[in-house]
Each structure stands twice: as structure tokens, then as C-alpha cells.
Amino acid sequence: xxxxxxxxxxxxxxxxxxxxxxxxxxxxxxxxxxxxxxxxxxxxxxxxxxxxxxxxxxxxxxxxxxxxxxxxxxxxxxxxxxxxxxxxxxxxxxxxxxxxxxxxxxxxxxxxxxxxxxxxxxxxxxxxxxxxxxxxxxxxxxxxxxxxxxxxxxxxxxxxxxxxxxxxxxxxxxxxxxxxxxxxxxxxxxxxxxxxxxxxxxxxxxxxxxxxxxxxxxxxxxxxxxxxxxxxxxxxxxxxxxxxxxxxxxxxxxxxxxxxxxxxxxxxxxxxxxxxxxxxxxxxxxxxxxxxxxxxxxxxxxxxxxxxxxxxxxxxxxxxxxxxxxxxxxxxxxxxxxxxxxxxxxxxxxxxxxxxxxxxxxxxxxxxxxxxxxxxxxxxxxxxxxxxxxxxxxxxxxxxxxxxxxxxxxxxxxxxxxxxxxxxxxxxxxxxxxxxxxxxxxxxxxxxxxxxxxxxxxxxxxxxxxxxxxxxxxxxxxxxxxxxxxxxxxxxxxxxxxxxxxxxxxxxxxxxxxxxxxxxxxxxxxxxxxxxxxxxxxxxxxxxxxxxxxxxxxxxxxxxxxxx
Ligand SMILES: Cc1cc2nc3c(=O)[nH]c(=O)nc-3n(C[C@H](O)[C@H](O)[C@H](O)COP(=O)(O)OP(=O)(O)OC[C@H]3O[C@@H](n4cnc5c(N)ncnc54)[C@H](O)[C@@H]3O)c2cc1C
Numbered sequence: 106x107x108x109x110x111x112x113x114x115x116x117x118x119x120x121x122x123x124x125x126x127x128x129x130x131x132x133x134x135x136x137x138x139x140x141x142x143x144x145x146x147x148x149x150x151x152x153x154x155x156x157x158x159x160x161x162x163x164x165x166x167x168x169x170x171x172x173x174x175x176x177x178x179x180x181x182x183x184x185x186x187x188x189x190x191x192x193x194x195x196x197x198x199x200x201x202x203x204x205x206x207x208x209x210x211x212x213x214x215x216x217x218x219x220x221x222x223x224x225x226x227x228x229x230x231x232x233x234x235x236x237x238x239x240x241x242x243x244x245x246x247x248x249x250x251x252x253x254x255x256x257x258x259x260x261x262x263x264x265x266x267x268x269x270x271x272x273x274x275x276x277x278x279x280x281x282x283x284x285x286x287x288x289x290x291x292x293x294x295x296x297x298x299x300x301x302x303x304x305x306x307x308x309x310x311x312x313x314x315x316x317x318x319x320x321x322x323x324x325x326x327x328x329x330x331x332x333x334x335x336x337x338x339x340x341x342x343x344x345x346x347x348x349x350x351x352x353x354x355x356x357x358x359x360x361x362x363x364x365x366x367x368x369x370x371x372x373x374x375x376x377x378x379x380x381x382x383x384x385x386x387x388x389x390x391x392x393x394x395x396x397x398x399x400x401x402x403x404x405x406x407x408x409x410x411x412x413x414x415x416x417x418x419x420x421x422x423x424x425x426x427x428x429x430x431x432x433x434x435x436x437x438x439x440x441x442x443x444x445x446x447x448x449x450x451x452x453x454x455x456x457x458x459x460x461x462x463x464x465x466x467x468x469x470x471x472x473x474x475x476x477x478x479x480x481x482x483x484x485x486x487x488x489x490x491x492x493x494x495x496x497x498x499x500x501x502x503x504x505x506x507x508x509x510x511x512x513x514x515x516x517x518x519x520x521x522x523x524x525x526x527x528x529x530x531x532x533x534x535x536x537x538x539x540x541x542x543x544x545x546x547x548x549x550x551x552x553x554x555x556x557x558x559x560x561x562x563x564x565x566x567x568x569x570x571x572x573x574x575x576x577x578x579x580x581x582x583x584x585x586x587x588x589x590x591x592x593x594x595x596x597x598x599x600x601x602x603x604x605x606x607x608x609x610x611x612x613x614x615x616x617x618x619x620x621x622x623x624x625x626x627x628x629x630x631x632x633x634x635x636x637x638x639x640x641x642x643x644x645x646x647x648x649x650x651x652x653x654x655x656x657x658x659x660x661x662x663x664x665x666x667x668x669x
Contacts (some may be wrong), residue, residue: 112362113139118337119371121149123627123653125319132328134661143336144398148316152262156312158243159643160205165221179235192632200609208654210669218246223273227563228641229465238563242642245315249306264313346622366623366660373601373629374401384417392597415632416603422470425597428500429510445568447582448493453482456536461556463565467639470596484593490584518591526589611656625656
């Protein structure tokens with residue numbers, strides 16, 4: 106029998122999204138919890154992220170707006186069931202749809218202030234049966250991190266927005282050079298920032314607000330002992346039952362026992378170059394937005410003890426571009442909305458369009474890699490005309506003025522004519538001309554005859570020009586006024602999407618398909634319950650919080666008890 110330096114009921118590896126929902130549940134069930142976090146910061150990539158949570162049929166939606174049946178219809182139509190993607194199954198998706206809203210009710214009941222993120226952030230394939238054209242996405246209310254006790258404010262991982270701005274407002278502010286309403290939103294946000302400074306607040310939004318609020322709930326309830334700088338190196342088994350883990354304390358091995366279970370919520374492997382080379386050879390750690398400690402430790406540990414990994418080639422793509430300052434940037438330049446705006450398209454290295462540019466970030470990267478199998482497409486090129494450049498934001502540019510460094514660094518390519526531009530990017534000029542003429546013809550007809558961009562999906566309108574009335578006009582616009590511009594598009598990411606296989610109770614499965622005893626996993630450590638599909642905004646954090654909570658319910662023996 107193993108001997109331990111200390112023992113808790115529930116041992117959580119990593120401080121991701123599911124760690125906190127599971128800890129709150131365990132406290133409710135009267136169990137003791139330790140969260141062992143490898144880095145010196147709390148909150149994982151979740152804290153760095155947009156923090157949006159995709160939960161269909163949630164409490165913030167209007168009565169009758171959604172239902173379990175509608176959500177299941179959507180997931181069944183968008184997610185493929187195939188032996189290639191064993192992380193998903195009809196039962197897994199039903200479990201997610203059934204338990205997700207209950208998890209949210211529970212978390213809100215624990216004092217975590219959440220809200221509807223937006224009334225317009227459609228599902229990413231909203232044209233499919235059951236797809237939602239409003240929003241199934243939730244986020245945390247902006248948070249003053251000084252509300253955290255002691256020095257915890259400094260230990261919360263840095264987020265993407267250090268100001269009291271809702272993501273919806275952020276989208277509007279991007280139109281500031283063209284809209285008085287957007288200027289109004291900006292002015293209100295600026296006033297809140299100033300007020301915050303004067304009153305000694307430190308506002309955070311998005312993922313840092315979510316993990317900050319979750320952390321506050323944990324600390325107030327004394328729901329978990331949280332240990333930073335505590336990397337877990339090993340899972341301790343008794344037969345095939347997890348009974349504890351080996352972490353480090355003061356640089357020495359420290360054995361922590363687990364009475365009822367171990368939950369692996371240790372993130373993905375976005376920063377592990379060796380694993381990328383093995384599973385996702387055309388991608389790079391330098392292109393990833395995953396935090397530095399996302400090194401797939403628990404993927405490798407589960408493999409070592411006889412578990413199964415799946416979908417390891419999948420990642421949540423984030424079309425990016427190496428604009429000046431890209432290297433070392435905390436957030437890499439995103440290109441998703443660029444190709445979806447009027448007066449812009451994306452072409453491969455032969456100068457030909459190959460996808461609906463107004464798709465989800467994940468879909469765009471999948472399309473680029475698929476195209477690259479037959480025609481060089483990595484990098485691809487976003488092609489824009491001067492109308493685009495005057496109207497729309499790109500990289501750190503909000504107004505119409507092109508930053509000096511863009512030309513100096515050679516990142517932005519420019520040509521007085523399309524032919525000149527084609528030469529600068531090494532693309533056959535006649536192909537680019539034909540592609541643009543064809544595109545302009547589609548714009549005249551109001552119908553993208555090749556990829557239906559803007560024709561039937563509300564989400565295209567979300568990515569397009571939201572100052573234009575809903576319809577194809579939000580994303581269709583001719584490329585006809587020089588000078589013409591191009592920037593590269595590469596397949597960056599916001600995390601990986603493959604990992605440990607689990608069942609509907611979040612139990613980690615052995616190679617023979619049966620579960621280990623007392624060993625659970627959630628989040629990006631697992632093979633996504635959505636297979637290779639990203640169905641909507643928040644499809645990483647939503648399942649992580651839900652399956653972490655389910656794991657705790659199962660381990661605590663609460664089964665289907667109503668906890669709200
Ligand atoms: C800029 C950006 C925006 C994004 N926006 C969204 C969004 O809005 N919605 C969404 O759903 N997804 C979003 N994503 C993706 C999403 O944030 C992540 O996929 C998700 O948060 C992963 O959560 P998790 O619970 O699996 O674990 P993480 O939040 O990644 O946490 C895992 C933790 O485990 C720790 N750890 C690792 N190894 C060990 C070990 N050996 N021992 C102990 N601890 C360990 C890590 O340090 C980390 O703190 C975004 C990502 C980025 C980068």
C-alpha cells in the first residue's frame with residue numbers, strides 16, 4: 106500500500122476551468138480538495154482566454170429560445186461519429202447538453218456572477234438543424250481582482266483584457282472610426298477605466314474575470330487548498346485504481362493521497378514542440394496562444410499507465426499572421442475576421458480561393474491544412490483592397506492609417522495593381538486576377554457561387570461588417586480599388602483538442618475501454634467530446650467546466666441528484 110505525505114478526498118491536477126467547478130461541488134458534498142498547479146499562476150489558459158462558455162439551453166436564454174432537443178439535433182448534425190473520433194459519441198453529447206445548464210445553475214448558485222455574453226454570437230454552423238442564430242454563450246461579469254484576499258490578485262494569471270469591457274462591447278469598439286454608437290461605447294468604457302483607477306480597482310474581463318470570480322468563490326468557501334508551483338509528475342495506482350499523485354514540495358517529491366479520486370485538468374500540449382512534431386507536424390509552439398505550462402504532462406502520464414489518447418492531431422485553430430512583434434507577443438495577431446470582411450478574400454499560393462472565409466477560426470485552419478495537402482496553402486494570403494484598409498481594423502490598426510512598421514518590416518505587401526501585388530507574394534498574376542474577377546462577379550450577383558460565404562449562415566454576418574444590415578452585404582464586397590494589399594495567414598491556435606479518452610462520467614479509460622478506478626479527466630487534457638468540430642463560442646471551456654463537475658458528482662456519489 107502506498108504511503109503519503111498528506112491526503113485529501115479529491116486531488117485536482119491543474120487549475121483549469123473544470124478544476125474549479127469540481128472543487129465547488131466537492132465542498133458542497135463535504136469533501137476536502139487540493140488543487141495542484143504547476144505554474145506560479147492560477148487559472149490556466151482559461152484565465153488568458155476570452156472566457157466564453159458554450160452551454161446550450163442555459164438559464165440566460167429567453168424562454169422557448171432553446172431546448173435540449175434542439176441542442177442535441179444541432180450537435181448530432183455537426184459532429185461526426187466515427188472511429189477516428191472516439192472522444193465523442195451520442196451519449197457524451199447528450200450528457201453535455203443535459204448537465205451543462207445544471208452546472209451553470211450550480212456555479213451561479215455558488216455566487217459566481219455570469220451573464221449572457223451577447224445576444225448575437227451565433228453557433229458556428231447555425232445553418233444546420235438545431236443551430237442557434239442568437240447565442241448560446243455565457244461569460245463572467247467583469248471582475249475587480251482586488252476583491253481577491255491576500256496576494257491572490259497577483260497570482261491570478263494575466264488575461265486578455267485588463268479593463269472592464271464586455272466582449273460584445275469590444276466588438277463594437279472595433280467600429281469606432283465609422284460609428285458614433287461605437288464611439289459612445291468606447292467613451293463609456295474609458296470612463297469606467299478612469300473611475301476604476303481613481304477608486305483603486307483593477308478590472309479584468311473575459312477569462313481572467315471567469316477564473317478570478319471562480320477563485321474568489323473557492324477562497325470564500327474555503328473549498329480547496331490551492332498549491333501553486335506544484336507540478337504533478339506521476340499518478341499513483343493501486344492496481345488500476347488511482348490513489349494519489351506525486352508532486353513537488355520545496356524541490357522534493359511530495360506524495361499526495363486521494364480518498365475518492367484524482368481529476369486531471371492539466372490543459373493541452375500546445376507548448377510541447379516534440380508532441381507537436383509527432384501529432385500536428387505542420388503547426389508550431391511559436392504560433393500557439395496556449396500558456397507556457399501546456400506541455401501535455403498528463404497526456405504522457407496517462408499513456409504511461411495504460412490509458413488511451415485520441416484525436417491528437419486536432420487543435421483549436423486561430424488563423425494568425427506574423428505581424429511586427431508577433432514573436433513573444435502574449436496574444437498573437439488574429440486574422441479570422443479579416444478574410445470575412447467585404448473587400449477581402451483568402452487565396453492559396455496558386456492565387457485561388459479554397460474556402461468560405463467567414464467560418465470559425467477552427468474551420469479556417471482545418472481548411473488551410475486540408476488545402477495544403479494538394480496545393481501549397483501554408484501560408485495562405487489574405488488579399489484586400491484600399492476600401493478594406495480604410496474601413497476595417499486589422500492587427501493593431503483601428504483607423505485607416507497604416508502603421509509605419511508594417512511596410513518597413515515587409516509584413517504588409519502592397520501593389521498599385523493586382524499584378525504587382527501578385528508578383529510581390531509570388532503568386533501567378535493571371536490566377537489572382539481570375540480569382541478576383543470571379544469574386545467581384547459573385548459580389549454583383551449577391552451570391553458566392555463557390556463557397557456560399559454570407560449566404561445562409563448568420564455567423565458570417567457576425568464576422569463581417571456589423572454596421573451593414575444583416576445579409577450577404579455584411580461580408581461581400583468587391584476588390585477593385587488599388588492599392589491592393591496582402592498579408593500571410595498561418596494556422597496558429599488557441600489550444601489543442603485531443604487527449605485522454607474518457608466516458609460519460611469523465612472516468613479515464615484504459616486501452617481495453619474499461620475505466621480506471623477513481624481517475625477522472627476533463628478539459629483539453631481529454632479528447633474533445635465534440636470530436637474534430639468546434640460547434641460554437643466557448644466549446645473548450647463549456648465542456649471543461651461541465652465534465653469537471655460531472656467527475657466530482659460521480660466521485661462523490663451524488664449521481665443524478667439535483668444540486669440546485
Ligand atoms: C487567447 C485565447 C482565447 C481563448 N478563448 C476561448 C474562449 O473564449 N472560450 C473557450 O472555450 N476557449 C477559449 N480558448 C481556449 C481555452 O482557453 C482553452 O482550451 C481552455 O481554457 C483549456 O481549459 P482547461 O480547463 O482544459 O485547462 P487550462 O485552463 O489550460 O488549465 C490547465 C492548467 O494545468 C496546469 N498544468 C499543466 N501541467 C500540469 C502538471 N503536470 N501538474 C499540475 N498542473 C499542470 C497548467 O499550468 C494550467 O494552469 C482560448 C484560448 C486562448 C489562448
